[in-house]
Amino acid sequence: MPLPDSFAAWLAERLGTELVGRAPVGGGCIHSAWRLDLADGRRLFAKTNGAASLPILEAEAEGLRALAAAAGEAGPRVPVPLACGLAGSSAVLVLPWLDLAQGRSAAHGPLWRRLGAALAELHRHSLTRTCVAEDRPGEAFGWPRDNVIGSFPQRNGWEEDWARFFVERRLAPQLEHLASGGHPLRRAAPLLEHTGQWLGAHRPAPCLVHGDLWSGNAAITRDGQGVIFDPAVHRGDREVDLAMARLFGGFPEAFFEGYQNTWPLPSGHRSRRELYNLYHLLNHANLFGGSYVGQSQACLDALLDLGEGEGWG
Template sequence: MSPALPGALNAALGGAWAVRPLHASGFCDTWRADGADGTRLFVKTAPGARAAMLRAEAQGLAAIAATRTVHTPEVLALVDLPGGGCLLAMRWLDLAPPDAGFGARLGAALAALHARPQPRYGWEADNFIGATPQANGWAGGDALDDWLGFWRERRLRPMRRRLARQGAAEALLGAVDAVCGALPAFFADGDMPRPSLIHGDLWSGNWGMLADGTPVIYDPAVSCADHEAELAMMELFGSPPAGFWPAYGARQRLRRGYARRRPLYQLYHLLNHALLFGGAYAQQALACARGALAG
């Protein structure tokens, strides 16, 4: 353990802290910190350039928390570490196994988040989807107010460029090009989405239930986007818990044609997985692109 961690926590929050490691990954390390007063923290640290990921995570958590719709971990400190890197300290969450009503509560909370009006597509800062930079457009003054243009130029084409530099197969790159060219067909009725604040990376590993039954979401990659993009991600690696869909649909309209657009939105995440992890994800992304084109 870095001797800087207890000192950094003391400087930011006061008190004495006992810190022990939880998990290390290629992206960040995680820690449990116990204070002398009984306070428990979940702490992430990241070195060098990776520190930007934690800063973006803290900003995303704060944005979701500000809506007062769905619970997120409370950010208590964001601290630059000596020698570079960053520390993100959050209040510890005691999670419980989801009960029978969890899906309905999650659906209602997420619908409330998505129903909040947002000014435009994108976000006030660029951030990350996993470890991949995610361009959102507001900060550089080049926001795209056309949803098709946003999804093409801020989501699909940046992934395609990164995959091309990595040497991805021409079949996959060509399929992404074809999807980009066919975007109007996914919105043939002209019913364009209004911007909604979305978590952005909401697979089953990024939601849970507190001991009192409250749904909680974490590790966001926020942007203002089509709320269907959130739902598509929830269906990519599993499915939402039982009871989710009726509760969500009672509060937030599902537009006609969602099933047609679902692979369009899932493609972004599969391209990212192909970029980060390779292997079978490239073939899965190709199949998704072809399925989206086939309708």
């Protein structure tokens, strides 16, 4: 979507300086992305979409502010939104520009280790830090408003029991939508039933999590800072972030070492990893179809076969 004619005036009113240059940026599959050059020398980043997408961008802005508040000085860098709203018929989110390093070379290992440690600090600090959006921080799992995972609706609200939250607000909506679209998964009902049992003995603290931490949403900047962005925040088991970071690859092992050395994960996290990542496979099946449907079924079957044989805790 092109920037509207009214965008320059909209931006100047909010940031107090003129727009002197703009250029499209590739990589996004949901929104249009732009590099903005301002008269005061700043370079910014903007996402735009139709007016109907404003709630999605507002939810992203809210999530970024929450992560930044929880991160503090010890956590990862998080781009704090500079403006969000309607410019003419376009929804717009304006963020600081991130000058990202290219690739994930071995030379960046210490920086990724530091980012893993910083994520652990964010998770831990979030237990005692109140985010502006929350009405009961640190007391329950969820978030005050629904948001999205990719472009798929993510159901939130609050729930004191983690197992119930993950079954009813994460797995069930994905399975129901997949079935309504003509791709019901075999043994879906037993999976939901057993998930509640498997997670029943697991008592995680309700940490603020990124929620969509694949390698495309984390990076190292050219000046050596670890940064995370494009979140789908909620309060949940911190293991969900570490699980997704392994799902599609891209994170070096140093990242996980940095996290584990700072705040070790509890026993059983390797078994729970596949369960937590089923949510993201189902989401991809709903968004993209194709082989993700088969991958979701295979993951579901493997979980039931393993869980029924050994049980989880």
